[in-house]
Amino acid sequence: MDYIRLSKEISYALRHAPWEYELEMDEDGFVPISGLLAALNESGRYKREIVKADLERIMEISDKRRHEIVGERIRALYGHSIPIHIRKTESVPPETLYHGTAKRFLPAIREKGLLPMNRQYVHLSCDCETALQVGKRRDFAPVILTINAVQAFENGVKFYIGNEKVWLCDNLPPVFIRF
Ligand code: HQG
Numbered sequence: 001m002d003y004i005r006l007s008k009e010i011s012y013a014l015r016h017a018p019w020e021y022e023l024e025m026d027e028d029g030f031v032p033i034s035g036l037l038a039a040l041n042e043s044g045r046y047k048r049e050i051v052k053a054d055l056e057r058i059m060e061i062s063d064k065r066r067h068e069i070v071g072e073r074i075r076a077l078y079g080h081s082i083p084i085h086i087r088k089t090e091s092v093p094p095e096t097l098y099h100g101t102a103k104r105f106l107p108a109i110r111e112k113g114l115l116p117m118n119r120q121y122v123h124l125s126c127d128c129e130t131a132l133q134v135g136k137r138r139d140f141a142p143v144i145l146t147i148n149a150v151q152a153f154e155n156g157v158k159f160y161i162g163n164e165k166v167w168l169c170d171n172l173p174p175v176f177i178r179f
Helices: 003-016 033-042 052-061 103-112 128-136 149-154
Strands: 067-070 073-076 096-101 122-125 143-148 159-161 166-169
Touching: 003 033, 003 052, 003 067, 003 073, 033 052, 033 073, 052 067, 096 103, 096 128, 103 143, 122 128, 128 143, 143 149, 149 159, 149 166
Parallel strands: none
Antiparallel strands: 067 073, 096 122, 096 143, 122 166, 159 166
16 A cells, blocks of 8 residues: 555645545544545545555654544644635744745745745744755755744734644744744
């Protein structure tokens, strides 16, 4: 079983296109596992039947905690772009967070701050190493921005928990970013 391919398809379904899989998503982003499995299996894209244990295996071997299973439901923990807003748990962030990005985006970020762009939230990393990996998706030598997260929080920017390493927030004005 190609678990990377399966994980990518699940992220696509749960972050960007639940309707393509006939999935009804609740406001926390959960869908029934049975529905997801039915759609994946009906697609004929996989050589054998996908079962719940395969989803659990993906989470076990994944480099990042992208998905969460609770009982008979599954959700993506971050990354959503669907028009229906996914509710996340608001929380007080750590003093400092990081954001890895491409050099070419810096002029716009300096001017407008960090924006969610195509997603529902801005994504921030707990440590520089994670931010570097995120940035490398877009630039071979990315820049790591340091975010004064508590200061932003105290000035009204809302922060939410993604997973242990990923924090989410709403628009982050440039005044809270160290370039
Ligand atoms: C940039 C992956 C211009 C921003 C990752 C980023 C992450 C601006 C890009 C998660 C801007 C959006 C999310 C502005 C922000 N002007 N560009 N004002 N504000 N940007 O993919 O944070 O592996 O939506 O810097 O690891 O790169 O898929 O966000 O470069 O955790 O699980 O616009 O997705 O996780 O790109 O990545 P993205 P991201 P997975």
